[in-house]
Amino acid sequence: xxxxxxxxxxxxxxxxxxxxxxxxxxxxxxxxxxxxxxxxxxxxxxxxxxxxxxxxxxxxxxxxxxxxxxxxxxxxxxxxxxxxxxxxxxxxxxxxxxxxxxxxxxxxxxxxxxxxxxxxxxxxxxxxxxxxxxxxxxxxxxxxx
Amino acid sequence: xxxxxxxxxxxxxxxxxxxxxxxxxxxxxxxxxxxxxxxxxxxxxxxxxxxxxxxxxxxxxxxxxxxxxxxxxxxxxxxxxxxxxxxxxxxxxxxxxxxxxxxxxxxxxxxxxxxxxxxxxxxxxxxxxxxxxxxxxxxxxxxxxxxxxxxxxxxxxxxxxxxxxxxxxxxxxxxxxxxxxxxxxxxxxxxxxxxxxxxxxxxxxxxxxxxxxxxxxxxxxxxxxxxxxxxxxxxxxxxxxxxxxxxxxxxxxxxxxxxxxxxxxxxxxxxxxxxxxxxxxxxxxxxxxxxxxxxxxxxxxxxxxxxxxxxx
Numbered sequence: 001x002x003x004x005x006x007x008x009x010x011x012x013x014x015x016x017x018x019x020x021x022x023x024x025x026x027x028x029x030x031x032x033x034x035x036x037x038x039x040x041x042x043x044x045x046x047x048x049x050x051x052x053x054x055x056x057x058x059x060x061x062x063x064x065x066x067x068x069x070x071x072x073x074x075x076x077x078x079x080x081x082x083x084x085x086x087x088x089x090x091x092x093x094x095x096x097x098x099x100x101x102x103x104x105x106x107x108x109x110x111x112x113x114x115x116x117x118x119x120x121x122x123x124x125x126x127x128x129x130x131x132x133x134x135x136x137x138x139x140x141x142x143x144x145x
Numbered sequence: 146x147x148x149x150x151x152x153x154x155x156x157x158x159x160x161x162x163x164x165x166x167x168x169x170x171x172x173x174x175x176x177x178x179x180x181x182x183x184x185x186x187x188x189x190x191x192x193x194x195x196x197x198x199x200x201x202x203x204x205x206x207x208x209x210x211x212x213x214x215x216x217x218x219x220x221x222x223x224x225x226x227x228x229x230x231x232x233x234x235x236x237x238x239x240x241x242x243x244x245x246x247x248x249x250x251x252x253x254x255x256x257x258x259x260x261x262x263x264x265x266x267x268x269x270x271x272x273x274x275x276x277x278x279x280x281x282x283x284x285x286x287x288x289x290x291x292x293x294x295x296x297x298x299x300x301x302x303x304x305x306x307x308x309x310x311x312x313x314x315x316x317x318x319x320x321x322x323x324x325x326x327x328x329x330x331x332x333x334x335x336x337x338x339x340x341x342x343x344x345x346x347x348x349x350x351x352x353x354x355x356x357x358x359x360x361x362x363x364x365x366x367x368x369x370x371x372x373x374x375x376x377x378x379x380x381x382x383x384x385x386x387x388x389x390x391x392x393x394x395x396x397x398x399x400x401x402x403x404x405x406x407x408x409x410x411x412x413x414x415x416x417x418x419x420x421x422x423x424x425x426x427x428x429x430x431x432x433x434x435x436x437x438x439x440x441x442x443x444x445x446x447x448x449x450x451x452x453x454x455x456x457x
Contacts, residue, residue: 038212070205129400
């Protein structure tokens with residue numbers, strides 16, 4: 001695991017792409033994240049119960065999606081950044097055996113009373129389409145602080 | 146299932162709108178253990194969260210603190226009101242499916258070890274009945290406020306759900322062979338065009354040539370439009386050409402394509418035109434007349450396509 005470094009406003013431009021992140025959607029990822037997010041709904045850990053409800057397998061819960069979005073953003077922006085806002089739409093479920101590929105692009109860079117804000121558009125795509133797509137506002141770390 | 150119409154059901158639940166319910170409490174204060182469990186499950190190695198002398202919770206843990214326990218209970222002191230009474234009533238009236246469709250979260254401050262969380266929930270909007278790909282139903286919007294032990298709001302979220310009547314359909318196939326994957330629609334191959342698709346599978350872009358008058362034609366067709374001859378053979382294209390025109394697809398994002406999806410009509414140097422995708426080029430960099438070259442790619446099993454990219 002490489003060290004997570006801060007990204008500064010002076011280093012980025014509108015249109016820059018975030019590094020691609022590929023998540024293997026193993027049952028372990030789906031179940032461990034559901035439990036870590038205190039979500040005990042059976043469709044997130046019990047395949048038979050999920051099939052009973054009409055889906056082919058267990059699938060990732062939203063809190064985990066949120067967690068991976070947050071991780072994706074701060075893996076790029078670094079420990080000195082701060083997520084101010086995240087909004088997203090949810091689409092194709094994340095089922096085990098698939099992969100989710102996360103991509104992102106810098107849409108805006110603003111100075112808000114001395115705070116450097118970056119707006120990032122992101123999406124996480126799996127074999128059936130976009131699992132998650134949205135945008136986030138990050139307060140970037142400042143050089144020398 | 147009750148006989149209420151969609152409009153009657155709306156009238157029934159609308160008085161429940163804009164009722165703030167709560168608090169829904171957290172079983173435990175923000176702790177190193179729960180932050181560690183979250184970070185290890187998500188693979189989040191941000192050093193901010195787990196410091197030697199300080200623990201900061203990832204902001205996206207917001208909703209997790211006040212989730213019910215494994216038995217489905219909220220901690221003592223929590224409201225006994227069902228925060229989703231509107232959804233429950235709709236469920237009783239045949240709208241049994243629910244999915245969250247969008248989230249909008251604002252984080253005001255980080256939580257630290259020892260903070261104690263509770264939240265309040267308000268259903269603020271419900272739409273008329275809408276028809277969607279999953280069935281008919283209502284979009285229901287919740288606003289949740291997440292507060293700390295000092296009643297200070299550290300995060301808030303607007304969450305939209307779709308409560309729907311799933312159309313009757315056979316249960317999903319069990320023990321499916323791997324995850325579902327959406328593929329491109331395969332072309333219909335027939336006597337008149339199979340040479341083209343087979344050529345691509347063998348790594349060649351073939352253009353039809355009339356053997357009577359020598360005119361090239363594409364897409365494949367049985368007869369020469371110049372001399373009406375049905376005799377033909379093929380030549381192999383170099384795949385080099387220029388963009389005659391193009392369009393960029395942005396929305397809706399239809400799987401399995403990547404978006405934005407640039408579609409180009411290419412003037413091949415041999416003299417025929419071909420529609421395909423352009424890759425390795427930002428939409429704003431595409432220009433009419435730009436030189437492009439082709440690479441034949443197996444986009445899925447049994448289907449190879451000539452995909453263009455800017456000429457090197």
